[in-house]
Amino acid sequence: MRSLTARTPAGAPTAARSRGGRAALALLPFGVLITLFLLVPTVSLVWGSFHDSRTGAFTFVNYSYLEHPLDLVPFANSLELSLASTILGGLVGLLIAQAIVSSRRPFIQEIATTFSSVAANFAGVPLAFAFIATLGVNGLLTRTLLGAGIDLYSGGFKLYSVLGLTVVYAYWEIPLMVLVMLPPLQAMKPAWREAAEILGASRWQYLRSVAIPILMTPFISSMLLLYANAFGAYATAYALTSGFVSIVPIEISNLINGDVNYDPGLADALAIGLAVIMAVCIGGRAILERRSTRWLSR
Amino acid sequence: MSSPSITGEATEEAIAILPGVHAREKAARRTGHARRTPVWAILVLLVSAVYFLLPLYATAAFGFSTGKHFTLQPLWDGLGDDGFHTSLWLSLLYSVVTTILALAVVAPTAYLVELRFPRLRATVEFLTILPFVIPPIVLVVGLSSMYGINSPVNLIASSLAPVLLIGGYFVLTLPFTFRAVDNALRAVDVKMLSEASASLGAGPLRTFIRVIVPSISLGLVSAALLAFTTAMGEFTLAALLGYPTFPVYLLNVNGFQPRMGEALVLVSFLITWAGVIALAAVARRTPGTQVVRGGPM
Amino acid sequence: MSRLELIDINKRFGGQVAVSDFNLTVEDGELVSFLGPSGCGKTTTLRITAGFESPDTGAVMVDGVDITDLPPNKRGMGMVFQGYALFPNMTAAENVEFGLVVRNRPIAERRARIAELLELFGLAHVSTSYPHQMSGGQQQRVALARAVAIEPGVLLLDEPLSAVDAKVREELRTEIRRMVTQLGVTTILVTHDQSEALSISDRVVVMNRGAIEEVGTPAQIYAEPRSAFTAGFIGAMNEIPVRVISGALGLVERDGRRVAAPGAVGLLDGDLALLLVRPELLEPLASSVAALNGDLTMTGNVEVQTFLGATTRLLLREVRARTDDPMAMSSTRRLAVDVPSANAGRWPAGSEIAVRIPVGASRVISDRSAASRQVGTTSSYPVAPNA
Numbered sequence: 001m002r003s004l005t006a007r008t009p010a011g012a013p014t015a016a017r018s019r020g021g022r023a024a025l026a027l028l029p030f031g032v033l034i035t036l037f038l039l040v041p042t043v044s045l046v047w048g049s050f051h052d053s054r055t056g057a058f059t060f061v062n063y064s065y066l067e068h069p070l071d072l073v074p075f076a077n078s079l080e081l082s083l084a085s086t087i088l089g090g091l092v093g094l095l096i097a098q099a100i101v102s103s104r105r106p107f108i109q110e111i112a113t114t115f116s117s118v119a120a121n122f123a124g125v126p127l128a129f130a131f132i133a134t135l136g137v138n139g140l141l142t143r144t145l146l147g148a149g150i151d152l153y154s155g156g157f158k159l160y161s162v163l164g165l166t167v168v169y170a171y172w173e174i175p176l177m178v179l180v181m182l183p184p185l186q187a188m189k190p191a192w193r194e195a196a197e198i199l200g201a202s203r204w205q206y207l208r209s210v211a212i213p214i215l216m217t218p219f220i221s222s223m224l225l226l227y228a229n230a231f232g233a234y235a236t237a238y239a240l241t242s243g244f245v246s247i248v249p250i251e252i253s254n255l256i257n258g259d260v261n262y263d264p265g266l267a268d269a270l271a272i273g274l275a276v277i278m279a280v281c282i283g284g285r286a287i288l289e290r291r292s293t294r295w296l297s298r
Numbered sequence: 299m300s301s302p303s304i305t306g307e308a309t310e311e312a313i314a315i316l317p318g319v320h321a322r323e324k325a326a327r328r329t330g331h332a333r334r335t336p337v338w339a340i341l342v343l344l345v346s347a348v349y350f351l352l353p354l355y356a357t358a359a360f361g362f363s364t365g366k367h368f369t370l371q372p373l374w375d376g377l378g379d380d381g382f383h384t385s386l387w388l389s390l391l392y393s394v395v396t397t398i399l400a401l402a403v404v405a406p407t408a409y410l411v412e413l414r415f416p417r418l419r420a421t422v423e424f425l426t427i428l429p430f431v432i433p434p435i436v437l438v439v440g441l442s443s444m445y446g447i448n449s450p451v452n453l454i455a456s457s458l459a460p461v462l463l464i465g466g467y468f469v470l471t472l473p474f475t476f477r478a479v480d481n482a483l484r485a486v487d488v489k490m491l492s493e494a495s496a497s498l499g500a501g502p503l504r505t506f507i508r509v510i511v512p513s514i515s516l517g518l519v520s521a522a523l524l525a526f527t528t529a530m531g532e533f534t535l536a537a538l539l540g541y542p543t544f545p546v547y548l549l550n551v552n553g554f555q556p557r558m559g560e561a562l563v564l565v566s567f568l569i570t571w572a573g574v575i576a577l578a579a580v581a582r583r584t585p586g587t588q589v590v591r592g593g594p595m
Numbered sequence: 596m597s598r599l600e601l602i603d604i605n606k607r608f609g610g611q612v613a614v615s616d617f618n619l620t621v622e623d624g625e626l627v628s629f630l631g632p633s634g635c636g637k638t639t640t641l642r643i644t645a646g647f648e649s650p651d652t653g654a655v656m657v658d659g660v661d662i663t664d665l666p667p668n669k670r671g672m673g674m675v676f677q678g679y680a681l682f683p684n685m686t687a688a689e690n691v692e693f694g695l696v697v698r699n700r701p702i703a704e705r706r707a708r709i710a711e712l713l714e715l716f717g718l719a720h721v722s723t724s725y726p727h728q729m730s731g732g733q734q735q736r737v738a739l740a741r742a743v744a745i746e747p748g749v750l751l752l753d754e755p756l757s758a759v760d761a762k763v764r765e766e767l768r769t770e771i772r773r774m775v776t777q778l779g780v781t782t783i784l785v786t787h788d789q790s791e792a793l794s795i796s797d798r799v800v801v802m803n804r805g806a807i808e809e810v811g812t813p814a815q816i817y818a819e820p821r822s823a824f825t826a827g828f829i830g831a832m833n834e835i836p837v838r839v840i841s842g843a844l845g846l847v848e849r850d851g852r853r854v855a856a857p858g859a860v861g862l863l864d865g866d867l868a869l870l871l872v873r874p875e876l877l878e879p880l881a882s883s884v885a886a887l888n889g890d891l892t893m894t895g896n897v898e899v900q901t902f903l904g905a906t907t908r909l910l911l912r913e914v915r916a917r918t919d920d921p922m923a924m925s926s927t928r929r930l931a932v933d934v935p936s937a938n939a940g941r942w943p944a945g946s947e948i949a950v951r952i953p954v955g956a957s958r959v960i961s962d963r964s965a966a967s968r969q970v971g972t973t974s975s976y977p978v979a980p981n982a
Contacts, residue, residue: 030407037465041440099342130353133360140356191680199694213684232433235533249435271436295683
């Protein structure tokens with residue numbers, strides 16, 4: 001019997017410590033970038049929100065909108081827009097995601113995932129103009145419907161409005177929902193359904209007792225993501241309406257770019273408000289994610 | 299706002315939980331066809347395909363015409379336009395640099411956190427989630443007040459101007475690039491690989507380049523895709539800080555020359571599409587793209 | 596009337612045959628195992644019995660009633676899935692209760708039944724735990740309790756122990772047997788683990804490539820396999836080539852020696868055949884001892900000793916006396932001999948020993964059944980027992 005030569009252990013303790021120092025150095029670029037372009041601006045935001053834009057004095061006036069947030073038109077509009085597009089995008093997205101999973105063909109799943117990635121990235125300026133070409137006053141769909149006897153615009157529809165934005169937002173909310181809901185749907189074990197069936201459950205009983213409770217968490221989590229995305233969207237809205245629809249992101253941009261309305265302090269405060277809403281959504285999502293992975297990864 | 303897409307995680311077997319499976323089985327009795335795609339699913343997928351292709355078609359219909367008949371002239375006008383060239387070139391430049399920077403910084407960082415600084419994980423993850431909470435419109439206010447035209451540190455007027463936008467883009471794409479790389483790292487047993495590599499005599503840098511990077515190539519490709527497409531399509535930062543990138547140009551040109559503008563919208567879409575397809579194909583061909591499940595089979 | 600009948604079941608998936616001509620009758624209270632390698636059709640047959648797949652032809656009958664067209668949720672069967680399939684959003688108690696809730700049983704009755712079952716399976720202390728908080732063994736017990744809670748007419752177990760640690764597997768296996776006997780429920784167990792099948796079944800159905808190889812009690816399957824496949828699949832088996840001299844008298848010949856082999860009765864004169872002997876039935880002799888009357892011997896060098904616990908397996912490489920024997924042209928003959936580990940030192944590697952082959956008690960099968968053998972399992976090189 002030949003014995004194997006023992007290998008020398010890799011690195012004495014002192015070598016490990018100096019490697020630790022060098023390794024920490026490798027984290028420096030990350031730290032620098034984060035500090036300069038994330039932390040510093042954030043601090044500046046907070047600082048600016050508590051200072052009067054003209055006098056520079058410490059003040060709470062920028063946050064006065066918090067007393068009656070919904071009285072502020074931008075906030076009411078943003079809320080309505082985000083809610084509507086989230087519900088629309090969420091439900092349709094869920095349906096499509098389930099259709100993809102039910103197709104049971106890996107080919108379809110691959111195509112659909114790619115397609116959704118592209119569609120979800122189509123948001124912004126190009127999307128706005130694509131929709132103008134579709135549902136604008138002279139848009140293709142508008143004219144087609146006119147030919148079929150349906151006059152959208154005389155019925156009160158305007159693309160450059162909260163309603164119009166809702167439709168446009170849905171275009172990328174739907175694929176986003178698909179991408180986020182595909183993994184949980186695919187993680188549903190066929191055996192659960194079969195177990196329920198052999199125990200005597202009907203399709204509806206299975207849905208009610210097993211599938212929906214399990215999927216509720218990832219579903220709500222996904223909706224939170226959609227809501228956050230909709231609330232914070234700027235490019236699509238600006239490109240579509242040239243800034244004439246009053247939603248929070250556009251108000252913020254008017255306050256830092258406008259000549260008459262220039263008020264960085266207020267912009268900071270609104271931005272913080274927006275960020276808080278995002279934080280609540282993302283935070284809620286993080287909590288829910290942890291629960292759903294516990295159930296869906298066994 | 300350009301909303302970066304979220305890549306899905308590793309998947310398991312698919313299941314139908316809505317109508318059809320058993321009814322289909324009964325209907326298909328004695329023929330052994332229990333596994334075909336349900337009809338409702340096909341319908342839904344067809345309708346959604348139409349819905350998503352419609353705006354593209356409308357854009358083409360408007361952009362590739364003179365109002366009376368089909369022509370590609372607006373497209374040629376657009377492609378020949380100087381503004382188009384400069385803005386596209388600028389966007390490409392920024393996007394490529396952002397992508398390289400993101401990979402070069404995020405990959406080692408995620409690796410080191412996973413391997414040697416697990417206690418930093420919570421902090422790092424928080425930092426990478428933070429940009430998610432801070433959408434572009436919020437970030438741009440902060441960047442503008444710190445480094446913008448009216449601020450003490452006026453980067454925009456200086457020769458370091460590109461740094462501002464690239465830094466901003468790095469931060470914006472961070473949640474997605476980090477997550478893609480981190481997922482890939484965690485799916486592979488990084489600790490085991492690194493120890494095996496070290497026991498064979500490789501130094502940490504070589505281990506990283508020759509062993510780790512190839513085994514997380516799928517994650518790196520995803521991260522690159524996300525960073526690149528996000529940067530290419532990003533409007534908010536560029537517009538409000540005053541950089542004439544392609545999306546900014548697209549907005550302006552559609553105001554003045556609608557048909558040419560719409561034609562170029564299609565070009566923009568094709569760029570995004572090409573990016574997704576190309577990188578997906580590369581991902582499939584790269585050896586070792588299988589996401590390995592750690593632990594016993 | 597038998598409890599369960601599977602009649603002429605055939606199933607194809609695309610071009611692949613999954614199950615062919617499956618016929619089986621299971622009596623009330625019997626525990627029958629479907630045993631075979633991966634892809635042999637055992638799981639598909641089980642799923643057809645449960646109703647998750649429809650057979651292309653054939654019928655499933657319970658208590659004389661044709662239930663082939665009945666959906667799974669109306670068959671009143673219980674099933675335990677590989678990987679347990681416990682509902683992750685429910686506690687152990689809620690999982691067990693599910694079948695009763697679906698049947699709208701009154702709360703009092705449900706509570707009583709759950710308590711009774713949890714007690715029976717030793718799960719009372721985890722009744723409010725969720726699946727992700729339980730060990731594999733506990734989850735398996737919950738899955739069993741859930742399946743029997745509805746008092747099923749037939750219990751189906753799909754590789755219930757494959758996801759469980761080896762140590763726990765033996766305990767659980769015995770528990771399953773005990774529970775099945777106590778409840779008197781007709782059970783079908785699908786497994787690829789022969790020790791599992793042999794230790795707890797009333798009967799074993801050995802399957803290969805979609806078809807039934809043979810059916811018998813564990814003892815029959817082990818000691819008297821009827822096909823080469825079964826012989827090779829179950830345990831380790833030596834196959835010694837002989838030539839049939841007289842099928843009527845049961846006379847075979849090897850290396851010039853003729854012996855009586857009752858197992859060869861019925862085979863064709865002149866045919867090549869295989870003498871099947873289990874390693875534990877071969878005895879080493881001192882090499883100088885000549886062949887005793889009526890027995891074959893083989894002499895060989897011990898190549899390798901494999902320690903198996905209570906026994907040690909000696910792998911012999913045959914030393915041939917005659918070289919003009921046409922059968923010597925075949926590959927080198929090897930033989931596995933199991934001896935008590937305590938004695939193994941007497942025959943170290945390199946030593947030469949002779950073994951006596953108890954021809955009288957050995958089965959003989961025609962070598963033409965080689966077509967039904969799987970590659971590698973029944974070669975003359977006996978394989979180690981399945982883990």
